Amino acid sequence: MWRIPLSNLNYDHREAEAVQQVLASGWLTMGPRIKEFEEEFAAYHRAETAVAVANCTCALELVYRFLFQMQDAKDRRAIIVPDITFVATASAVIAAGGEPVLCDVESADKPYLSLAAVEELLKSRNDIAGVVVVHYAGHDAGVEAMVELCGRYKIQVIEDCAHSPGAVTASGRPLGTIGLAGCFSFFSNKNISTGEGGMILPNTNGPSVDIGHSLGAWAKMARSHGTTGGGTWQRHIDGTAGYNVMFPAYNYRCTEITAALGIVQLEKLEEGNARRRELTQLYYQLLDPVDGVDVLMPDGGIEASACHILPVLIPDEQARRRVIDALAHAQIQMSHHYPAIHTFHAYSQQDESVFTALANASAFAARELTLPLHPKLTDAQVHEITGVIKSTVS
Numbered sequence: 001m002w003r004i005p006l007s008n009l010n011y012d013h014r015e016a017e018a019v020q021q022v023l024a025s026g027w028l029t030m031g032p033r034i035k036e037f038e039e040e041f042a043a044y045h046r047a048e049t050a051v052a053v054a055n056c057t058c059a060l061e062l063v064y065r066f067l068f069q070m071q072d073a074k075d076r077r078a079i080i081v082p083d084i085t086f087v088a089t090a091s092a093v094i095a096a097g098g099e100p101v102l103c104d105v106e107s108a109d110k111p112y113l114s115l116a117a118v119e120e121l122l123k124s125r126n127d128i129a130g131v132v133v134v135h136y137a138g139h140d141a142g143v144e145a146m147v148e149l150c151g152r153y154k155i156q157v158i159e160d161c162a163h164s165p166g167a168v169t170a171s172g173r174p175l176g177t178i179g180l181a182g183c184f185s186f187f188s189n190k191n192i193s194t195g196e197g198g199m200i201l202p203n204t205n206g207p208s209v210d211i212g213h214s215l216g217a218w219a220k221m222a223r224s225h226g227t228t229g230g231g232t233w234q235r236h237i238d239g240t241a242g243y244n245v246m247f248p249a250y251n252y253r254c255t256e257i258t259a260a261l262g263i264v265q266l267e268k269l270e271e272g273n274a275r276r277r278e279l280t281q282l283y284y285q286l287l288d289p290v291d292g293v294d295v296l297m298p299d300g301g302i303e304a305s306a307c308h309i310l311p312v313l314i315p316d317e318q319a320r321r322r323v324i325d326a327l328a329h330a331q332i333q334m335s336h337h338y339p340a341i342h343t344f345h346a347y348s349q350q351d352e353s354v355f356t357a358l359a360n361a362s363a364f365a366a367r368e369l370t371l372p373l374h375p376k377l378t379d380a381q382v383h384e385i386t387g388v389i390k391s392t393v394s
């Protein structure tokens, strides 16, 4: 229906062959391909270990649950969440038995969790167990500074890396390996697409080596009913039937098909991200001279980002409305990342003060518009899209 879609699968015959091989193998649930995908995903991000799960929402929920069990976090059940993110960052806190505390973002132009607002909350509340940063658009959300701040309060930072596989900080540290853990998504429109799928990277590089290893081991049980014994594949090849259940848990596994797709997609990530960066640069060049339209560029430089989406800011509400109509008329798909979470029915608060405190998030949400970005997008299409915008706002 859209002439130029917002995102597109970066698939070819390799994904089809990888899936065919799984079907021919006769083993569909977690097995050798999951192990290979985990090892390659961890190695690519210079991490020691990775845990594949059904999706990023499950990944976040498991990390939050683990955090609530940690010694330092006993009885603390609140997690600070940026008001600008996909709702899963917050709803997974509730699923884990906690309370999301919606927090403002840096400014009306920057959707990253505000360091100053987090510090205010850490000073005024004693029930905070952790802080989750979202590497919005694949850009570093300032995780090192957040880890430094939270370290002073003995609070853990979790990284929502749904937008940021393959991204690094300005100094070159892979995102997802700096806080307690990184949580990744392989939903259809993400930089690595498997339909559904997620990954946890427990941090074993930082000062919390032991915590990272115990998170990894715990998550492997927690994704599979809390059972010991290495899972269904291990039992299949060992021929042993015995396992124990260490704690009540659910089934957050993914399949060999997910992993087969993920392995091929991971091989394409470097090239796909490079193309995304080129296209982002081109958008920036073409829109920079246009008054009233700004491209959200990463603070740490474009080479560091995974450039997952292309957010533009159009502060003039009427101009933004005209651009939306003009793009729709030209059959160019657009999106909105994101409505502020506190405006959703399920999260809306009665307390007026909460709204004032989320002023930057509201302002950012009101200006943001997401334009098409994916490795198969052509330069000509970017010229066309930006042409529509230029002629509409000027």
Ligand SMILES: *Cc1c(COP(=O)(O)O)cnc(C)c1O
Pocket (backbone or CB within 6 Å): 055, 056, 057, 058, 085, 086, 088, 089, 134, 160, 162, 163, 184, 185, 186, 187, 197, 198
């Ligand atoms: C996509 C996304 C998620 C959820 O990922 P799923 O794999 O669909 O569960 C969480 N956070 C952010 C920022 C996302 O973009």
